[in-house]
Amino acid sequence: MEEVKTQKSIxxxxxxxxxxxxxxxxxxxxxxxxxxxxxxxxxxxxxxINLRGxxxxxxDLRERFGMEVIxxxxxxxxxxxxxxxxxxxxxxxxxxDVLDIDxxxxxxxxxxxxxxxxDYIEGVAKVEDRLIMLLxxxxxxxxxSYEVMKERLKVE
Amino acid sequence: xxxxxxxxxxxxxSKEHIQSxxxxxxxxxxxxxxxxxxxxxxxxxHTLKGMAATMGFQDLADLTHKMENVLDAVRNNQLEINSxxxxxxxxxxxxxxxxxxxxxxxxxxxRDVQELVKKLQQIEKNEFNSNxxxxxxxxxxxxxxxxxxxxxxxxxxxxxxxxxxxxxFSNFSITIRLNENCLLKAARVYMVFESLEQIGEVIKSNPTxxxxxxxxxDLEFTVLLVTEADxxxxxxxxxRISEIQSxxxxxxxxxxxxxxxxxxxxxEPDVNENIQKDIDNSNNNVDKGTNNTNNNASKSISNxxxxxxxxxxxxxxxxxxxxxxxxxxLEQISxxxxxxxxxxxxxxxxxxxxxLQSIILNMRMxxxxxxxxxxxxxxxxxxxxxxxxxxxxxxxxxxxLDRTVIDEIxxxxxxxxxNSLDHGIEKPDTRKAxxxxxxxDLILKAYHSGNHVFIEISDDGAGINRHKVIDKAISNxxxxxxxxxxxxxxxxxxxxxxxxxxxxxxxxxxxxxxVGLDVVKNTIESLGGSISIQSKEGKGSxxxxxxxxxxxxxxxxxxxxxxxxxxxxxxSIIETAIINKNEILNAHNKKVIDFxxxxxxxxxxxxxxxxxxTEEDSEFASVVIIRKGDKLAGLIVNKFIGQQEIVxxxxxxxxxxxxxxxGATILGDGQVALIIDTNTLIN
Numbered sequence: 048m049e050e051v052k053t054q055k056s057i058x059x060x061x062x063x064x065x066x067x068x069x070x071x072x073x074x075x076x077x078x079x080x081x082x083x084x085x086x087x088x089x090x091x092x093x094x095x096i097n098l099r100g101x102x103x104x105x106x107d108l109r110e111r112f113g114m115e116v117i118x119x120x121x122x123x124x125x126x127x128x129x130x131x132x133x134x135x136x137x138x139x140x141x142x143x144d145v146l147d148i149d150x151x152x153x154x155x156x157x158x159x160x161x162x163x164x165x166d167y168i169e170g171v172a173k174v175e176d177r178l179i180m181l182l183x184x185x186x187x188x189x190x191x192s193y194e195v196m197k198e199r200l201k202v203e
Numbered sequence: 204x205x206x207x208x209x210x211x212x213x214x215x216x217s218k219e220h221i222q223s224x225x226x227x228x229x230x231x232x233x234x235x236x237x238x239x240x241x242x243x244x245x246x247x248x249h250t251l252k253g254m255a256a257t258m259g260f261q262d263l264a265d266l267t268h269k270m271e272n273v274l275d276a277v278r279n280n281q282l283e284i285n286s287x288x289x290x291x292x293x294x295x296x297x298x299x300x301x302x303x304x305x306x307x308x309x310x311x312x313x314r315d316v317q318e319l320v321k322k323l324q325q326i327e328k329n330e331f332n333s334n335x336x337x338x339x340x341x342x343x344x345x346x347x348x349x350x351x352x353x354x355x356x357x358x359x360x361x362x363x364x365x366x367x368x369x370x371x372f373s374n375f376s377i378t379i380r381l382n383e384n385c386l387l388k389a390a391r392v393y394m395v396f397e398s399l400e401q402i403g404e405v406i407k408s409n410p411t412x413x414x415x416x417x418x419x420x421d422l423e424f425t426v427l428l429v430t431e432a433d434x435x436x437x438x439x440x441x442x443r444i445s446e447i448q449s450x451x452x453x454x455x456x457x458x459x460x461x462x463x464x465x466x467x468x469x470x471e472p473d474v475n476e477n478i479q480k481d482i483d484n485s486n487n488n489v490d491k492g493t494n495n496t497n498n499n500a501s502k503s504i505s506n507x508x509x510x511x512x513x514x515x516x517x518x519x520x521x522x523x524x525x526x527x528x529x530x531x532x533l534e535q536i537s538x539x540x541x542x543x544x545x546x547x548x549x550x551x552x553x554x555x556x557x558x559l560q561s562i563i564l565n566m567r568m569x570x571x572x573x574x575x576x577x578x579x580x581x582x583x584x585x586x587x588x589x590x591x592x593x594x595x596x597x598x599x600x601x602x603x604l605d606r607t608v609i610d611e612i613x614x615x616x617x618x619x620x621x622n623s624l625d626h627g628i629e630k631p632d633t634r635k636a637x638x639x640x641x642x643x644d645l646i647l648k649a650y651h652s653g654n655h656v657f658i659e660i661s662d663d664g665a666g667i668n669r670h671k672v673i674d675k676a677i678s679n680x681x682x683x684x685x686x687x688x689x690x691x692x693x694x695x696x697x698x699x700x701x702x703x704x705x706x707x708x709x710x711x712x713x714x715x716x717x718v719g720l721d722v723v724k725n726t727i728e729s730l731g732g733s734i735s736i737q738s739k740e741g742k743g744s745x746x747x748x749x750x751x752x753x754x755x756x757x758x759x760x761x762x763x764x765x766x767x768x769x770x771x772x773x774x775s776i777i778e779t780a781i782i783n784k785n786e787i788l789n790a791h792n793k794k795v796i797d798f799x800x801x802x803x804x805x806x807x808x809x810x811x812x813x814x815x816x817t818e819e820d821s822e823f824a825s826v827v828i829i830r831k832g833d834k835l836a837g838l839i840v841n842k843f844i845g846q847q848e849i850v851x852x853x854x855x856x857x858x859x860x861x862x863x864x865x866g867a868t869i870l871g872d873g874q875v876a877l878i879i880d881t882n883t884l885i886n
Contacts, residue, residue, distance in 0.1 A: 083875040084767065085854065086812035087862045095854065095867060095875050100521025102852045102867045102875055133856045188857065 058144035062114045065179045074129040076142050079119045089190055105136040113196055148172045166192055213258050217303045220247040224296050225580045228289055235284040245274045260312040263302045269323040270295050276327055291322050363406055367429040376455040378425045382446040389418045391446055398440045403430025427455060513606060520563055528873050530556055568603035571649045574613045575600045578620060585624045592631050592642040602649040604656050605753035611730055615723040619660045619746050627664030627744060656750045663743040669695050696736035700724040731774050755851050761844035765814045768876040770849060770868060775881040777828045779843060784822055796837055806884055807839045811863055831885040
């Protein structure tokens with residue numbers, strides 16, 4: 048039997064679109080809580096929270112992706128990502144699903160998503176009738192990438 | 204790489220052995236005839252060699268091997284220790300250290316050590332030529348080392364054997380063979396030793412205990428046992444241990460009785476002859492030779508410790524703090540519910556967690572010895588270079604400090620010690636002329652007092668000349684002549700640590716001290732400590748450093764800026780004040796206040812940190828007066844909350860350095876508060 052490589056991913060929602068983060072990187076999903084603002088940092092850095100004794104930075108993915116910033120709702124979640132050197136949290140509209148994404152159906156990111164050209168989307172997978180975007184976390188965390196995106200938004 | 208998980212252990216242990224080499228070499232220099240020290244050095248070098256070879260660091264292994272040869276010659280009285288030899292060995296140890304550092308930094312530890320190796324070989328050979336006991340013996344020695352079966356007993360061991368016989372004990376040579384499938388050989392050996400210790404005393408073993416522990420033997424080992432028990436009892440007790448294949452017990456007589464010895468050695472008849480020769484050749488070898496009993500003794504002193512990565516301790520600490528926060532909530536709930544049983548349980552929990560906290564905090568404490576132990580070596584080198592005689596006396600090396608402080612305090616201390624040697628202690632002839640002992644005393648002392656640790660460096664050297672310091676300070680514009688008249692001695696001495704007091708090239712003109720001492724002062728202050736100087740001209744000086752016990756817990760003033768809470772370290776606060784807004788003046792577009800006759804610039808935290816506005820401005824402003832060195836500034840905040848002890852945490856790598864923020868802490872309610880870095884706010 049041919050081996051099918053799948054990528055287990057957590058599906059998150061941002062502005063009605065679905066994105067995937069590999070489960071192996073996710074350290075936990077927390078409810079929205081008080082975030083201590085850290086001054087003089089990028090605007091998408093919302094601040095820090097106390098995550099079981101560790102001070103953990105929190106990013107607002109809506110802000111990061113140049114979407115409209117909304118007030119947190121009941122379904123707003125903080126996804127904790129375990130990276131090699133540090134943990135970090137993403138604020139997302141909702142997190143509700145774990146999917147096995149067959150790697151063979153992942154296509155490279157189309158040049159144009161919506162109207163903005165972005166580098167933080169690694170690929171797109173079509174699962175049944177859902178379109179799921181796979182995030183490149185390095186790029187998501189990169190301040191440079193954010194600056195580039197902001198510039199493009201301004202041009203428009 | 205498969206080895207990588209061992210690499211860290213290797214590096215740590217190598218460092219320990221190198222340190223021990225340094226220590227013991229210094230000892231040896233003072234008492235060149237102490238064979239115990241030579242043995243100690245030899246063992247460290249030997250272990251290092253073994254480890255390096257196992258890990259595949261050939262150069263490291265080679266150099267240690269050459270060093271070991273020299274030491275072995277010393278140990279066997281073929282070579283007399285002198286200062287030159289020690290110098291070369293020190294050089295070798297330095298190279299070893301460099302190699303280990305290289306390995307720690309990801310290198311392969313390769314270094315060109317040809318010259319050193321040549322020197323070591325020369326030392327080794329020189330002796331062989333001049334000594335009566337020539338190569339022949341050295342050959343014998345080698346074979347002897349390889350197969351020695353208790354012929355090389357030292358005086359001490361022989362004495363024990365004799366005594367035991369007089370008392371009617373019997374001596375047995377027991378050869379034990381382990382099962383071929385035995386997995387944990389060292390553990391089996393341990394069990395054998397333990398059961399033997401119950402019925403008698405193990406005098407010696409072959410291979411040595413060290414080698415047995417390191418599993419550096421095949422399947423067979425032999426021990427020499429003094430016991431009251433008979434053969435059968437011994438056999439019984441050993442055969443009870445599993446994975447023992449066979450046991451052979453022979454009576455052992457200590458007399459240089461050829462028959463007996465050859466009996467023991469009958470497995471290796473060819474070497475036997477050599478060994479006999481060795482005995483006849485160099486009786487002194489037996490008398491003054493290896494101190495293997497010391498080996499056993501030093502083994503038993505070693506502490507029962509394990510190495511724990513500091514990150515894990517931090518993790519433990521973090522989780523524990525969370526527990527403390529929850530405990531607080533629980534206490535509140537139980538107070539509300541007024542359930543006696545619940546209250547009792549919560550109280551117990553509070554007590555236990557209090558104990559737990561102090562244990563966790565203690566685990567991070569390390570003896571200051573870790574820093575101090577490199578100084579004897581440094582002082583030796585420096586005093587040699589400077590042509591001075593110095594006697595370094597270390598007191599209180601066991602004093603414990605937080606690991607983070609230990610890491611930082613090394614360089615300032617090096618600086619101060621160099622300073623004392625260079626400018627404090629005089630040359631021998633000057634000292635003699637001044638009616639002092641030729642050898643100067645340098646005392647390094649550490650002790651606890653209250654919540655602080657003090658480290659003092661004192662010398663009986665020239666001391667500080669008040670007038671010269673004042674002249675210098677005035678000419679460099681650090682103080683004015685009027686100011687100088689009112690200064691106490693201590694204030695004057697403190698001048699030598701102010702920046703801009705002295706430059707390196709001029710330093711020798713002045714009373715002596717001064718170069719880079721401002722750096723020392725800054726480092727110590729950044730650690731939350733302070734430094735003071737006492738001195739008496741002609742008698743000596745004392746530098747006293749006061750340090751906090753730990754860096755991870757600091758006292759802060761919690762303040763509120765609009766709705767946000769910030770912590771300001773108490774160490775940088777001079778005082779707090781509430782001022783009327785109309786007292787704020789404008790100078791060059793900057794807000795300032797008149798504070799006790801001084802014009803102090805104001806910094807609005809709200810503006811600096813771009814805090815969202817929520818409240819209306821009130822008529823009064825709360826101001827925290829902070830300082831950086833001599834400069835003052837006032838921070839405008841909305842409210843003082845109070846003083847608190849907090850645990851310092853970093854903001855993490857992702858955010859990196861944030862302007863004006865030195866870290867964060869978790870408050871009693873579980874929320875994060877940022878700690879203000881006052882130094883960056885004043886420029």
